[in-house]
Amino acid sequence: MTDTKTKILDIAERLIQTRGFNGFSYIDLANEIGIKTASIHYYFKTKDDLAAALVERIHKAHAEGFSNIQASTSSPRKRLQAVIAFFQQYAADGKFCLCGMMAAELRSVSSHVSSLLNKYFKDFQTWLARQFKDAGASDAQRQALSFLSALEGSLLLARLRGDPKIVHEALKSFCKA
Amino acid sequence: MTDTKTKILDIAERLIQTRGFNGFSYIDLANEIGIKTASIHYYFKTKDDLAAALVERIHKAHAEGFSNIQASTSSPRKRLQAVIAFFQQYAADGKFCLCGMMAAELRSVSSHVSSLLNKYFKDFQTWLARQFKDAGASDAQRQALSFLSALEGSLLLARLRGDPKIVHEALKSFCKA
DNA sequence: GTCTATAGGTGGATAGAC
DNA sequence: GTCTATCCACCTATAGAC
Numbered sequence: 001m002t003d004t005k006t007k008i009l010d011i012a013e014r015l016i017q018t019r020g021f022n023g024f025s026y027i028d029l030a031n032e033i034g035i036k037t038a039s040i041h042y043y044f045k046t047k048d049d050l051a052a053a054l055v056e057r058i059h060k061a062h063a064e065g066f067s068n069i070q071a072s073t074s075s076p077r078k079r080l081q082a083v084i085a086f087f088q089q090y091a092a093d094g095k096f097c098l099c100g101m102m103a104a105e106l107r108s109v110s111s112h113v114s115s116l117l118n119k120y121f122k123d124f125q126t127w128l129a130r131q132f133k134d135a136g137a138s139d140a141q142r143q144a145l146s147f148l149s150a151l152e153g154s155l156l157l158a159r160l161r162g163d164p165k166i167v168h169e170a171l172k173s174f175c176k177a
Numbered sequence: 178m179t180d181t182k183t184k185i186l187d188i189a190e191r192l193i194q195t196r197g198f199n200g201f202s203y204i205d206l207a208n209e210i211g212i213k214t215a216s217i218h219y220y221f222k223t224k225d226d227l228a229a230a231l232v233e234r235i236h237k238a239h240a241e242g243f244s245n246i247q248a249s250t251s252s253p254r255k256r257l258q259a260v261i262a263f264f265q266q267y268a269a270d271g272k273f274c275l276c277g278m279m280a281a282e283l284r285s286v287s288s289h290v291s292s293l294l295n296k297y298f299k300d301f302q303t304w305l306a307r308q309f310k311d312a313g314a315s316d317a318q319r320q321a322l323s324f325l326s327a328l329e330g331s332l333l334l335a336r337l338r339g340d341p342k343i344v345h346e347a348l349k350s351f352c353k354a
Numbered sequence: 355g356t357c358t359a360t361a362g363g364t365g366g367a368t369a370g371a372c
Numbered sequence: 373g374t375c376t377a378t379c380c381a382c383c384t385a386t387a388g389a390c
Contacts (some may be wrong), residue, residue: 022199066319104281149347170326
């Protein structure tokens, strides 16, 4: 049996990825878990605290995921392919990137959360840059920025069009060059 | 003196680009204009009607803008540069793309608005593909998709980091090849 | 930890007067 | 066209009992 705090995080993560931070409420969480909203406040005093916990949790999870890819996959191009496949699943599930969503709704979160989002994307870009550098690119940082941008943008378009393959299509060129 | 309906559209456009569709209310519009919320409902019966009008208006405006660039700018690469400069101004103003924002908040709008968003991006991609084709690319449609994705994603990152130049940086490679 | 109860605010939307 | 008045639903958050 999963504990309540984890349940809250799991459901909130899914709801933000599908509906956005301003598109769900504590009542949605409470109803799905079968508790009352007051109990959610016991774990996360404010909605912004919940947002911060979610960004930190997904930052950690993705960092571990990237680390695993680094260890298990031989070539930099194949590592990038693995990342694409992972995020394409978001689109297939009707989800957007959690941090991308919050970056869109930036004005609705505190500067603390905004700072956590910045850290998430900075680490993501650094990992990507390492792949491009290992592949022999001279402008690894810029390529990493382009890849990251195209990933976020293609997730938006893929969900809008109901076609997850768009993510792979938009990022294809980065794995060939 | 601008008429009320145009004022509503102008202010709503800015608020959606900065705060998102779920991040502003009829009271925000009414306060800025100096009227009451009931008067907003006279022009736009529901918030979704307002959303639809905004997507259609910006679709038309951007189509005309692209048409002007097509007529006034000689090379396809320079035309893409002009588009980048236009959207980079959004980031400089702390704004995201209106249609990108609504694509993120997709679950909060009707299927009618969702359909209008699809049309907007389809036309955008078609115009971009024409530029890549004119520049001699064999995979113009795919390049257009990559460009569009990177544009949307870089707008998110540029605003988050408070650095508009990121848009130009992320799209640089498309204007060089 | 979870509950009841409630505060206190904001949301979109409508009816009908002017 | 714009207003007043109002509805009713929803939201985040808190106090205090169990």
